[in-house]
Amino acid sequence: MAPSLDIVFAALADPTRRAILSMLLEDDMAVSDVASAFxxxxxxxxxxxxxxxxxxxxxxxxxxxxxxxxxxxxALREGSVWMQGFGMMEAFDLDAFERFLERELTDPDAARPPD
Incomplete structure (x- = not known):
């Protein structure tokens, strides 16, 4: 059974975890080698x-x-499909997405049009 999108996005929300994923794009790594980078x-x-x-x-x-x-x-496929549903066909900037969510979650009135 595939992990839920909530678990995937929660894991991606942390910049250290995103950095680890970027490192693993190059090649498999020993845990000690991953740890030495932080x-x-x-x-x-x-x-x-x-x-x-x-x-x-x-x-x-x-x-x-x-x-x-x-x-x-x-594991990113389901999240990618979900995001494409919003018309995001290009490469997705997770850092920008995190900033957007942070703004929306801390100030819900920011996205609301004036009365």
């Missing part, structure tokens, strides 16, 4: 990786003593 503890990075795995955006595989992370791009 100024946080291995435990903190592991929590981000767990959130991405729960959303189905990455998979993790133990090879010997090393856990490897692999991007699972098909």
């Amino acid at each position: 100024p946080m503890s291995l435990a903190a990075v592991s929590k981000h990786l767990q959130a991405l795995a729960e959303a189905g955006l990455i998979s993790q595989e133990k090879r010997g003593r090393i856990t490897w992370c692999k991007l699972e791009p098909d």
Whole structure:
């Protein structure tokens, strides 16, 4: 069963997780290599990786003593289809989408036309 869009978008809402996904676009990476790219503890990075795995955006595989992370791009397909329903056929800027949602959620009157 595929993760819900809510779980996928919640995972994508964090800039660290988006950065991890960008890193995994290049190639599979060991957890320790992912962690070395961020100024946080291995435990903190592991929590981000767990959130991405729960959303189905990455998979993790133990090879010997090393856990490897692999991007699972098909997990984005349902979200992409959903966004295309709004006429967003071009590449989607998730950072801009996050800023838009933040504005809408913090000030719901901002989008309302004047009376």
